[in-house]
Amino acid sequence: MIYEGKAITVKALEGGIVELKFDLKGESVNKFNRLTLNELRDAVAAIKADASVKGVIVSSGKDVFIVGADITEFVENFQLPDEELVAGNLEANKIFSAFEDLEVPTVAAINGIALGGGLEMCLAADYRVMSSAAKIGLPEVKLGIYPGFGGTVRLPRLIGVDNAIEWIASGKENRAEDALKVGAVDAVVAPQLLQAGALDLVKRAIAGELDFKAKRQAKLEKLKLNAIEQMMAFETAKGFVAGQAGPNYPAPVEAIKTIQKAANFGREKALEVEAAGFVKLAKTPVAASLIGLFLNDQELKKKAKQHDEIARDVKLAAVLGAGIMGGGIAYQSASKGTPILMKDIREEGIQMGLTEASKLLGKRVEKGRMTPAKMAEALTAIRPTMSYGDFGAVDIVVEAVVENPKVKQIVLAEVEGVVREDAILASNTSTISISLLAKALKRPENFVGMHFFNPVHMMPLVEVIRGEKSSDVAVATTVAYAKKMGKNPIVVNDCPGFLVNRVLFPYFGGFAKLLEFGVDFVRIDKIMEKFGWPMGPAYLSDVVGIDTGHHGRDVMAEGFPDRMAVEGKTAVDVMYEANRLGQKNGKGFYAYETDKRGKPKKVTDPVAYEVLKSIVKEQRELTDEDIINFMMIPLCLETVRCLEDGIVSTAAEADMGLIYGIGFPPFRGGALRYIDSIGVAEFVALADKYADLGALYHPTAKLREMAKNGQKFFG
DSSP: OOEEOSSEEEEEEETTEEEEEEOOTTOSSOOBOHHHHHHHHHHHHHHHHOTTOOEEEEEESSSSSBOOBOHHHHHHHTTSOHHHHHHHHHHHHHHHHHHHTOSSOEEEEEOSOEETHHHHHHHTSSEEEEETTOEEEOGGGGGTOOOOSSHHHHHHHHHOHHHHHHHHHHOOOEEHHHHHHHTSSSEEEOGGGHHHHHHHHHHHHHTTSSOHHHHHHHHHSOOSOOHHHHHHHHHHHHHHHHHHHOTTOOHHHHHHHHHHHHTTSOHHHHHHHHHHHHHHHHTSHHHHHHHHHHHHHHHHHHHHHHGGGTOOOOSSEEEEOOHHHHHHHHHHHHHTTOOEEEEOSSHHHHHHHHHHHHHHHHHHHHTTSSOHHHHHHHHHTEEEESSSTTGGGOSEEEEOOOSOHHHHHHHHHHHHTTSOTTOEEEEOOSSSOHHHHHTTOSOGGGEEEEEEOSSTTTOOEEEEEEOTTOOHHHHHHHHHHHHHTTOEEEEEEOSTTTTHHHHHHHHHHHHHHHHHTTOOHHHHHHHHHHHTOSSOHHHHHHHHOHHHHHHHHHHHHHHSHHHHOOSSOOHHHHHHHTTOOBGGGTBSSEEEEEOTTSOEEEEEOHHHHHHHHTTOOOOOOOOHHHHHHHHHHHHHHHHHHHHHTTSSSOHHHHHHHHHHHHOOOGGGTOHHHHHHHHOHHHHHHHHHHTGGGOGGGOOOHHHHHHHHTTOOSOO
């Protein structure tokens, strides 16, 4: 053994070839933490000092190669002063450069995922052999930063500027054949041939058959583009990427600027340019929010995993109520490998559900994400039925009938009579109390809420709602089934609207107040979209359906009368009465025409303004800032209340629920992180400025306490 540490070992293989193996003890994956970086420095020094070494293979003892840097450690570093952060970054880069400068040929054997720092380690080697099952990429822009271990320097010099920009600015994971095509790797082999392939390459380099020094040289020099080629490559890319990323995500464009600035330098100076730009991005609020999101997501996955121990396996599911929602749920279940019965009382309901499922499956085939054979398999896994005949074998039933408590109770009691005693019943309700629905059941312990968001195939969140009598096994089994469907489940406690809709209605409450003060809804939509929402509140109301919003508002008003009940008619009432239901009947706040691709396109409609005239109480001149505050303060305060009331157990779950469930702007990190970014005391003072608007704008006593003590929700 040439070197032995807790994360890295170096041992002799044959004929002077050594294997540097990453295998971080006590962890399921390899990552670059301080320990691993320090051991890499020592391992490289040990190889350099051993005159018998003729070549090096870099491998992994885990299923993955290296997933990247340890983000938790990184975040601590981001608090350091700029110069310290730059120095630390360059210090880490010296380790990769020392490996790259070894006097012998080096080959990285990429067995599994190599992302971020993991790929940057491979780029420092002379050659790369990749398993056909592996994926590689530089996903740092998704965290609001860009590669910091030499990725912006080595990748463009290896695969060309255009390819490198595409890889770095998109942050996507690349399959083996694509990596080979652009020259990011030198060979792709079947997983079982990886070691042999790496050995073969290193032996050929030792024998002089391959010139590893010449291969290495390109990474040490400036980019091989003249001034005009550089200008064309970089300026075009900056324009295109800025258009794609939008103004709120600076990292992709900053990465391009860094590659451009470093283009005329050799490796050492280019790495200094990378480090300076990296530190600049690391200090942005966007990076803080996106890294916070990543950590929240990890916490969510960990919490969902805790349920695995007691969860029962779902081998066969059922959905009650076909239609668009039922069809979406059936598609999601079947396409992820769980067969599902789809029951409806009407033949046309069944047809609608099947049409929805086959349309979604067809789109996957069209995009090359699924083979026609797999589509056929998924379609046969959806079994339509108009009777309860096969329900005796079902492990979980998702009820997705109309949003009416009486109808739901009748259907749930009926299905409880035909399923096994241990089968789980779940209601896909968006607002109705689970404890209330459970009153119709003989086995309320087997009953939970399972709230899917529309459209089911697109929205990543599923709220799993624990009623007063729901058992841990019922909750755990539903969480496990949601995960199996490829969703992110969050367990919430029962209350009207649960987490997401309970928080969304105060946001709509702020919107209603703006309309009463005569503010144009088109202006409001534009401002909120600029703030970062995928769509403004008027357009969102139309997409969800004015009738759905009207019904939900009434449920919420009954549940929280002190702040959500309103006197007199609101915009949603007059729209509903005028039968302007939104996209579903072609007219709401906007009118809808069909575009060339058959999709609804919104256009302004003078009739909508006429309808809204009757609810204007007074004309107020409000700034863009006011409009944002009118809507965001109630949403944030309701999120605080959900946390205080124990509807969600952590700030991370509250924020992720809003990001996954209603498209809260990710670069702002969620409602509670948004409060943190303003400052809790500053946010309370801001809310107090709008106190005359009613109880939705009044901070809780506990939030005032937090403000007084200088506390935050995160960190």
